[in-house]
Amino acid sequence: MSNIIEMKGVNKWYGDFHVLKDINLDVKKGEIVVVAGPSGSGKSTLIRCINRLEEHQEGIIRVKGIEVNSDIKNLRQIRSNVAMVFQHFNLFPHLSVLENLILAPIWVYKKPKKEAIETAMYYLNKVNIADQANKYPNQLSGGQQQRVAIARALCKNPDIMLFDEPTSALDPEMIKEVLDVMINLAQEGKTMVVVTHEMGFAKKVANRVIFMDEGQIVEENDPQNFFHNPQSDRLKLFLKQILNH
Amino acid sequence: MAVYPLKPARKPPLKERGLIAWLRKNLLSSPFNIALTIFGVAILYMIIPPFIKWAFIDANFVGNSKADCTGDGACWVFIKEKLNMFIFGFYPQDILWRPKVVMLGLVALLIFAKFVKGFNKLKLFLIVIYPIIGYILLHGGYFGLEVVETSKWGGLLLTLIIASVGIVLSFPIGVILALGRQSKLPIIRSLSIFYIELIRGVPLITVLFMASVVLPLFFPQGVDFDKLARALIGISLFEAAYVAENIRSGFQAIPKGQYEAADSLGLTYWQKMGLIILPQAIRVTIPNLVGTFISLFKDTSLVMIIGLFDLLSMVNVAANDRDWLGMETEGYVFVAFIFWIFTFGMSLYSKYLEKKLDINKKG
Numbered sequence: 001m002s003n004i005i006e007m008k009g010v011n012k013w014y015g016d017f018h019v020l021k022d023i024n025l026d027v028k029k030g031e032i033v034v035v036a037g038p039s040g041s042g043k044s045t046l047i048r049c050i051n052r053l054e055e056h057q058e059g060i061i062r063v064k065g066i067e068v069n070s071d072i073k074n075l076r077q078i079r080s081n082v083a084m085v086f087q088h089f090n091l092f093p094h095l096s097v098l099e100n101l102i103l104a105p106i107w108v109y110k111k112p113k114k115e116a117i118e119t120a121m122y123y124l125n126k127v128n129i130a131d132q133a134n135k136y137p138n139q140l141s142g143g144q145q146q147r148v149a150i151a152r153a154l155c156k157n158p159d160i161m162l163f164d165e166p167t168s169a170l171d172p173e174m175i176k177e178v179l180d181v182m183i184n185l186a187q188e189g190k191t192m193v194v195v196t197h198e199m200g201f202a203k204k205v206a207n208r209v210i211f212m213d214e215g216q217i218v219e220e221n222d223p224q225n226f227f228h229n230p231q232s233d234r235l236k237l238f239l240k241q242i243l244n245h
Numbered sequence: 246m247a248v249y250p251l252k253p254a255r256k257p258p259l260k261e262r263g264l265i266a267w268l269r270k271n272l273l274s275s276p277f278n279i280a281l282t283i284f285g286v287a288i289l290y291m292i293i294p295p296f297i298k299w300a301f302i303d304a305n306f307v308g309n310s311k312a313d314c315t316g317d318g319a320c321w322v323f324i325k326e327k328l329n330m331f332i333f334g335f336y337p338q339d340i341l342w343r344p345k346v347v348m349l350g351l352v353a354l355l356i357f358a359k360f361v362k363g364f365n366k367l368k369l370f371l372i373v374i375y376p377i378i379g380y381i382l383l384h385g386g387y388f389g390l391e392v393v394e395t396s397k398w399g400g401l402l403l404t405l406i407i408a409s410v411g412i413v414l415s416f417p418i419g420v421i422l423a424l425g426r427q428s429k430l431p432i433i434r435s436l437s438i439f440y441i442e443l444i445r446g447v448p449l450i451t452v453l454f455m456a457s458v459v460l461p462l463f464f465p466q467g468v469d470f471d472k473l474a475r476a477l478i479g480i481s482l483f484e485a486a487y488v489a490e491n492i493r494s495g496f497q498a499i500p501k502g503q504y505e506a507a508d509s510l511g512l513t514y515w516q517k518m519g520l521i522i523l524p525q526a527i528r529v530t531i532p533n534l535v536g537t538f539i540s541l542f543k544d545t546s547l548v549m550i551i552g553l554f555d556l557l558s559m560v561n562v563a564a565n566d567r568d569w570l571g572m573e574t575e576g577y578v579f580v581a582f583i584f585w586i587f588t589f590g591m592s593l594y595s596k597y598l599e600k601k602l603d604i605n606k607k608g
Contacts, residue, residue: 092503
């Protein structure tokens with residue numbers, strides 16, 4: 001099977017600061033890739049380049065064979081295939097949960113409203129939150145909001161799901177309900193690229209774990225070897241810091 | 246090792262509740278506060294009883310000429326006799342039903358808007374079609390209606406026309422200017438900034454003079470552009486700059502994540518702004534927007550300097566009537582009261598809207 005995401009020699013700077021250095025990364029269809037690393041290592045920037053929330057300055061990124069560049073037609077096609085879940089949920093607070101979910105289907109995919117609502121309710125059921133459909137985002141807990149955000153992403157029926165630290169802003173008691181939803185998705189074979197500090201998730205469902213530091217991919221491996229047989233000193237140190245506390 | 250059971254909530258102690266506690270806490274909490282309270286009460290005592298005496302106790306309400314006003318108090322007979330003038334200006338007395346229908350229609354429209362939920366196509370249609378109906382009725386010239394030149398329109402009618410047209414026109418122009426100022430395209434952004442800063446640096450009176458004196462120079466000879474229309478264009482363009490700045494402050498309150506979420510869903514620029522960003526920005530900015538519209542409402546009285554007769558100028562006209570000399574005070578108090586009713590009503594409506602549209606509502 002061909003690569004659904006290809007990144008070749010990708011470089012990016014914020015002003016003079018070199019955030020991404022020669023990133024080469026391919027993701028196959030149905031693969032679950034977890035990106036780990038310390039804060040400021042460029043992992044969020046990396047996945048945000050895939051749907052061009054951040055623009056890279058050098059190298060090539062292709063999603064389903066379409067190049068990510070300033071061409072607005074390409075961009076529209078890519079964004080309709082790629083969905084994203086954010087650290088701070090980014091639900092639209094002036095719209096009800098249901099309205100948040102049917103927005104893209106109606107306006108981007110031009111689906112009839114009735115069909116959009118049916119799809120939305122299907123995914124709300126899937127993330128166990130159908131009873132909150134008519135509430136507003138600020139009336140929900142963090143964990144509930146993040147599950148709504150996942151449902152909103154699923155309503156696009158995307159080929160690729162990007163998760164940008166989806167549990168980092170949650171109360172400890174709510175992390176599990178979000179991870180459970182993500183594990184379910186992973187087991188259904190969605191292509192996922194997940195930036196996270198939840199190593200338990202990586203161990204359980206990842207096909208591949210990528211370790212980043214200072215804007216580079218330092219090491220990548222299958223979870224088994226990543227956690228039990230790390231090669232680089234930097235990863236050894238990182239694992240020691242996060243696993244032994 | 247110890248376990249502590251959860252405790253039920255109690256009411257606060259008695260001395261924290263009730264009228265006495267409120268008085269102590271809010272009016273008499275410190276020597277300085279006590280002094281302020283006494284000072285405030287003294288001022289109220291000096292103002293309110295004499296006013297009530299003048300406006301009600303000694304006032305004259307009955308009669309139909311100045312001779313009927315005998316007391317030392319206000320002569321409300323003047324207001325009563327000149328009421329049509331205050332409300333309709335020089336509009337011909339025999340066809341006053343036309344402005345009356347237009348004004349009642351506006352009230353009916355507002356009530357309708359209140360009770361029909363949501364912003365639908367019908368409402369949009371009414372916003373567009375009602376000014377046309379109103380214009381035909383007021384101005385005449387169609388369906389056998391006698392023509393009444395805009396120079397005859399005046400009083401409260403004119404004030405309301407200028408204010409409502411000003412609000413309805415300046416709002417969309419302001420939104421476009423605010424979007425322009427946020428734009429990534431340098432030319433559009435610079436033009437918007439230039440326009441906004443230029444207008445905000447110029448007094449409304451100047452804009453009105455420009456609209457009334459300079460604008461006609463650009464028209465071919467013989468084309469006489471209606472004076473009221475020129476004032477309306479001037480005021481709308483002027484207020485649009487302020488509306489734009491209000492909405493821009495609303496944009497700044499929207500977190501970056503909202504733009505990113507809209508982008509990642511695949512919405513186009515106009516969908517993102519129209520469905521996500523603007524509705525939230527306008528909500529945040531309602532108090533400021535209403536503030537701007539209230540000052541617009543009051544600024545309408547400036548049209549007097551280009552020779553239009555709004556509510557305030559009608560008082561001058563009426564008080565210059567030889568039979569009613571010396572009635573300015575009553576006239577100004579009355580006008581102040583009318584202005585206050587409308588602006589306070591707008592204030593209340595903005596509070597109601599804020600509450601209704603509060604996106605942080607819980608429960």
